[in-house]
Amino acid sequence: MPVISAPEDFHVEDLYVDLRPTFDVPLYLKCEGFNFAGSIxxxxxxxxxxxxxxxxxxxxxxxxxxxxxxxxxxxxxxxxxxxxxxxxxxxxxxxxxxxxxxxxxxxxxxxxxxxxxxxxxxxxxxxxxxxxxxxxxxxxxxMNQHANPYNWMAHYRTTAPSIAKAFPELDVLFVGAGTTGTLMGCARYFKEEGLPVTVVAVDSIGSVTFGGPAGPRMIPGLGAGVRPPILDESFVDDVVHVAETDAIRDVHRLASGGFLFGGSTGTVISGATRWLRKHRDGESVTAVAISPDLGERYLDSVYRPSWVADVYGDQSPVSEPSR
The missing domain is CATH 3.40.50.1100 (Rossmann fold)
Known part of the structure; x- marks a missing residue:
């Protein structure tokens, strides 16, 4: 029974959701939203x-x-x-x-x-x-999270080792790129430990992190208008860019099955499923994606059809409810 004196002392480290029934790809989602701050x-x-x-x-x-x-x-x-x-x-x-x-x-x-x-x-x-x-x-x-090495060190010390312990035969890891703290901590860990894991960064279209052209982005969390100083691309094996409409479509697909995750999770899942279908289709593969948070904070945005329609117009992946 956990007993804590400070809220940061509690975190659920070993919860995964099997996404195969929903997306028909071999992918486990590491849930990082179960703590008092609600996110990784x-x-x-x-x-x-x-x-x-x-x-x-x-x-x-x-x-x-x-x-x-x-x-x-x-x-x-x-x-x-x-x-x-x-x-x-x-x-x-x-x-x-x-x-x-x-x-x-x-x-x-x-x-x-x-x-x-x-x-x-x-x-x-x-x-x-x-x-x-x-x-x-x-x-x-x-604190300067975009340049602070103790950002990525947190995940080098905790997130990556916990994934390696849970999945000793891990083949592919998908990590969303915001400040790139989670990405760099995990990628450095697997490379420096000599583990044969393909680390794939998932970024938003419109983000400049990996050299793409700047563009409008409305879902907070992933992507950046300024390249994060802590990013070292030599540790990253591949990059997938995801449209926000695809991210919204996938979190709504999860929500229809009772799993309410945040917008960044939709981005990571969309990128991961697309990459697996392109590169490992039909293969026996062990793959994990990291979910930064849950969905309650997005009820007025990605889960509200009128907001989605206002932002994305004809490209909206969500229909207004019938009256």
């Missing part, structure tokens, strides 16, 4: 905070500041509340309302950027604001 970002947040404290860079008078599309902001809000820090999250208009409310409920201040940078999009505008804040007040401490 809790691991990175706890790692970065602990290391900053150990180095003496984060002190009782510090104000943690971070740019986040949502999930890391929730995780840092929780840890800041637990440890007595103030926290300012810089996000943008794509952040789900319930996510902003969660952060504020735990005492965080949320600043919403409403205008994207002309060259680097919303992420660039958020990062510019964070730099301005840090330059204006020495109390601000920037």
């Amino acid at each position: 970002k809790l691991k990175a947040a706890a790692s970065m905070v602990a290391e900053a404290e150990a180095r003496g860079e984060l002190t009782p008078g510090s104000v943690i500041v971070e740019s986040s599309s949502g999930n890391l902001g929730v995780a840092l809000s929780m840890i800041a509340a637990t440890r007595g820090y103030r926290f300012l999250c810089v996000t943008d208009t794509r952040c789900n309302l319930v996510t902003r409310q969660l952060m504020e409920a735990m005492g965080a201040q949320v600043h919403v950027v409403t205008e994207p940078h002309p060259g680097t999009g919303f992420l660039g505008a958020r990062l510019d604001l964070v730099r301005e804040l840090c330059a204006s007040d020495s109390r601000y401490f920037w």
Whole structure:
């Protein structure tokens, strides 16, 4: 029976969903949303905070500041509340309302950027604001998840070893690329351990992470308007880019069977199933995809037909309910 004194001490590490009945491909989904922060970002947040404290860079008078599309902001809000820090999250208009409310409920201040940078999009505008804040007040401490090595180290130490233990004969691992912390931690682990695992990054169309052209993206979590400094492509075996409409179609397909996952999970599943059908069709293969979070925070966006129709128009993969 788990008994904890801090919310970050609890995380379900060994829950997988077999996706073959739904998608007819051999794919297991690692569920990372069962903790008090509701996402895989809790691991990175706890790692970065602990290391900053150990180095003496984060002190009782510090104000943690971070740019986040949502999930890391929730995780840092929780840890800041637990440890007595103030926290300012810089996000943008794509952040789900319930996510902003969660952060504020735990005492965080949320600043919403409403205008994207002309060259680097919303992420660039958020990062510019964070730099301005840090330059204006020495109390601000920037976690900088896009460049902080303790982001990927969290997954090198926890996520990847747990997958290797659960699936010792693993052939392929699919990981969504946002800050690339999860991707880099897992890819480095399997390569440095000498395990014959093909690591496939899954990214959103419109993301510049792997050199593609910038484009509009409305689902928070995956993709970036600025290439993450912690990314090292030499550890990645392949990359799949997924349209947001395909991601939405696949999370709705899962929801119709009772599994409610977040938009990023739809992106990862769509990319994984397409890759498996192209490269391993009909083969006996063991494959795992990582699901960053669950779906409750997306009820007003990817699970609301009117939102999907407004955003994607004629390309909408979801029909309005009949009246």
